[in-house]
Structures are given as structure tokens and as C-alpha cells.
Amino acid sequence: MEEYKKRIVKTIQYIDNHIDSDLSLEKVSEVSAYSPFHFHRIFKLVTGETLQSYIIRKKIEKSALHLALYKNMEIKDIYWNLGFSNHSVFCKTFKKHYGVPPTEFRRSAPEKFHRILQTHRKNGQIDTVFSQYICNIENLLNWTNMNLKIEVKEMPEMNLASVMSLGIANVEPSFNVLVDWAIKKNLFPRENVKMIAVYHDSCKITPLDKVRIHACMLLDEKLKQQEGEVFAETLDAGKYIIGSGEVTLDDFEQCWVSLFLWMNENKYTTRRTFPYEIYHSNFKEHPEGKMIVDFCIPIH
The missing domain is CATH 3.20.80.10 (Regulatory factor, effector binding domain)
Structure with a gap:
């Protein structure tokens, strides 16, 4: 169990810390120490998302954070830094996640919006965002022990x-x-x-x-x-x-x-x-x- 926890935490942390980079399946699976084929299956089951869906969601969440915090930052600079190819793709993806275009979101974003997205650490414990994934693995292993x-x-x-x-x-x-x-x-x-x-x-x-x-x-x-x-x-x-x-x-x-x-x-x-x-x-x-x-x- 400890080995699974280490791998999942390490992989999720790597993605979140390199969200501005090119995160290919091959690169991320290498970090996790699983083959691309195995990692794809494991990641989907543990997180409930495909790797690509997770990466896109994290990019959009980071763009929302920047829109809320940096009022003078050009929208073009925000989506370009996060690897979106053009304004149209970014706006369409953003609206799909938040229901409104980036400009409207920026106008209405609450001042403390960034606190919603932040992960809190207490006494060096694993971030709460990882706890859900680890719980999924524990549930899977318990299910396996009972059924296989x-x-x-x-x-x-x-x-x-x-x-x-x-x-x-x-x-x-x-x-x-x-x-x-x-x-x-x-x-x-x-x-x-x-x-x-x-x-x-x-x-x-x-x-x-x-x-x-x-x-x-x-x-x-x-x-x-x-x-x-x-x-x-x-x-x-x-x-x-x-x-x-x-x-x-x-x-x-x-x-x-x-x-x-x-x-x-x-x-x-x-x-x-x-x-x-x-x-x-x-x-x-x-x-x-x-x-x-x-x-x-x-x-x-």
C-alpha cells in the first residue's frame, strides 16, 4: 500500500508542478514507474479521469486562478503560458468548465477565489487532494482481496x-x-x-x-x-x-x-x-x- 501511495502522490505532484510544461503520457508514466499502458488504466481508475482530462482541468483551474488574481495580466499571456494553441480553443475549454467565458469570469471572480483552489498542508501530512486518490486505491485493493x-x-x-x-x-x-x-x-x-x-x-x-x-x-x-x-x-x-x-x-x-x-x-x-x-x-x-x-x- 505504501508503494502505491508514493507513486500516486509523486505523479500527481509532478503534474501539478509541471502543468505549464508538455505532459505526455510517456513522460508522466515514466515518473510513476508504470508502463504507459498500465499507467493509463491505473490513473483513470484512481482519479476518475483520463490523464488528458486531468491535465486540461488543472490548466483551466490555473488559468482561473490567474484571471482572479492578476487583473492586469493579458488573457493571451495566460492561455499561451499554459499551452493553449489559440484564443478560441482556450475560451471554448474554459466555458465548458466554468459555464462562462474567461472575460466574464474575471469580472465576477470573488477576491478569495484562489483559496478555493489552494491545497492546504497541515503538519506535513499528505495533501487532502491526494487523500481521495489514495482512498480509491485502498478501496480497489480491498475489493480485489474480496473478489479475486x-x-x-x-x-x-x-x-x-x-x-x-x-x-x-x-x-x-x-x-x-x-x-x-x-x-x-x-x-x-x-x-x-x-x-x-x-x-x-x-x-x-x-x-x-x-x-x-x-x-x-x-x-x-x-x-x-x-x-x-x-x-x-x-x-x-x-x-x-x-x-x-x-x-x-x-x-x-x-x-x-x-x-x-x-x-x-x-x-x-x-x-x-x-x-x-x-x-x-x-x-x-x-x-x-x-x-x-x-x-x-x-x-x-
């Missing part, structure tokens, strides 16, 4: 029959195609059938309508040739972090972020292959929409 069993184990090579889906909305239809094919081949339904989703893109980096996910079924033998949309795929044997639990679809994001946090805390790094989910039950057959899932991250 995490272990590291060697997984065997797996031969799959796969159907590619482009976009989140097409994953279920792809599974339907796969099941229809399996029924014709007398492969479904059968005892202990395993359905698997293999992530070939990150949902946090690739647009959701373009992300590539393979809907798969575990086979006893390798598929010899492509049959319509169904093709052969092999998952290599190797070491994996496995998070197992009975969860709803809405819990999937928390599960993945929990595993990434656990992975970094335990000093593991990912291998260059694809993470996947193994489904042991069907959420449609559960009264609360729950399903038993293994979340699998390939590691060294």
Missing part, C-alpha cells in the same frame, strides 16, 4: 478456434458465429467447454470501435484449416498472473487494473504476447449477471 484470487502459474499451450471482432460491439456477435460453427462440428455444447477472449489491442489506447478482440474456444486439437470466419490460433505456454473470481461485466475494468497494480508491486513485467480472459460460466445464466472468469496477464 491472484496467483502466478505456468499455463500450457492452448489451441483455439477463433473469430476476429473489430470493435467492442462486435464481440458478442463473434462469439455467436463461433458457437454456431461449434454446434455444427458437434463441439458445443459439451462438458467443461472453455470460451476465451484474446485482447490484441488495448481498449485504453485503440478506439473502442476499432479494438481487435478474438472470440475463441479451446480445442483438444489444433484446427487444421480456416472454416469461414473461424481460424486457428495458438496461445503460447508460459508464466501468467491469473486473477480468478466471480464478477459482473461491469467489474472487468477493476479486475484488469487490480492485476496490473499487483504485477508492478510484485516486480513482474509483461511478455510480448496477448492477455486473455477464460470464461468458466455464462453471465446470462446467473440471476445477478455474474460469471466465473480467469484474467490472464503474460509475464516474465
Whole structure:
């Protein structure tokens, strides 16, 4: 827990202290000691915002502070120093956050407005603004302990029959195609059938309508040739972090972020292959929409 606190505090402080600078995902994730992929997921879950949204909000809050405190400072100098490309972009973004244009905000800003934005320190304790984020991490870890069993184990090579889906909305239809094919081949339904989703893109980096996910079924033998949309795929044997639990679809994001946090805390790094989910039950057959899932991250 202390390690998570240090990383979150360090990262948020770095952003706030360098809000006038170029804050790329690569640079900020380097400060946090997470990979860009992992940091993007963790930051969103902990703060409730994407990194870009957080940075823009902090820039706008700082511009509001300057508008309230420095009445003689040109608006152009304020937004230019904060990295906004032009007056139109700045005004549109500012109005979206505060409901009024910068000039109107400056006229009506209360004299003590800056106190609202200031972070107070007492006896060297962590700023209150960080307490919310740390609480989010603690809640996540508590949720993880109650809902996921995490272990590291060697997984065997797996031969799959796969159907590619482009976009989140097409994953279920792809599974339907796969099941229809399996029924014709007398492969479904059968005892202990395993359905698997293999992530070939990150949902946090690739647009959701373009992300590539393979809907798969575990086979006893390798598929010899492509049959319509169904093709052969092999998952290599190797070491994996496995998070197992009975969860709803809405819990999937928390599960993945929990595993990434656990992975970094335990000093593991990912291998260059694809993470996947193994489904042991069907959420449609559960009264609360729950399903038993293994979340699998390939590691060294």
C-alpha cells in the first residue's frame, strides 16, 4: 500500500508542478514507474479521469486562478503560458468548465477565489487532494482481496478456434458465429467447454470501435484449416498472473487494473504476447449477471 501511495502522490505532484510544461503520457508514466499502458488504466481508475482530462482541468483551474488574481495580466499571456494553441480553443475549454467565458469570469471572480483552489498542508501530512486518490486505491485493493484470487502459474499451450471482432460491439456477435460453427462440428455444447477472449489491442489506447478482440474456444486439437470466419490460433505456454473470481461485466475494468497494480508491486513485467480472459460460466445464466472468469496477464 505504501508503494502505491508514493507513486500516486509523486505523479500527481509532478503534474501539478509541471502543468505549464508538455505532459505526455510517456513522460508522466515514466515518473510513476508504470508502463504507459498500465499507467493509463491505473490513473483513470484512481482519479476518475483520463490523464488528458486531468491535465486540461488543472490548466483551466490555473488559468482561473490567474484571471482572479492578476487583473492586469493579458488573457493571451495566460492561455499561451499554459499551452493553449489559440484564443478560441482556450475560451471554448474554459466555458465548458466554468459555464462562462474567461472575460466574464474575471469580472465576477470573488477576491478569495484562489483559496478555493489552494491545497492546504497541515503538519506535513499528505495533501487532502491526494487523500481521495489514495482512498480509491485502498478501496480497489480491498475489493480485489474480496473478489479475486491472484496467483502466478505456468499455463500450457492452448489451441483455439477463433473469430476476429473489430470493435467492442462486435464481440458478442463473434462469439455467436463461433458457437454456431461449434454446434455444427458437434463441439458445443459439451462438458467443461472453455470460451476465451484474446485482447490484441488495448481498449485504453485503440478506439473502442476499432479494438481487435478474438472470440475463441479451446480445442483438444489444433484446427487444421480456416472454416469461414473461424481460424486457428495458438496461445503460447508460459508464466501468467491469473486473477480468478466471480464478477459482473461491469467489474472487468477493476479486475484488469487490480492485476496490473499487483504485477508492478510484485516486480513482474509483461511478455510480448496477448492477455486473455477464460470464461468458466455464462453471465446470462446467473440471476445477478455474474460469471466465473480467469484474467490472464503474460509475464516474465
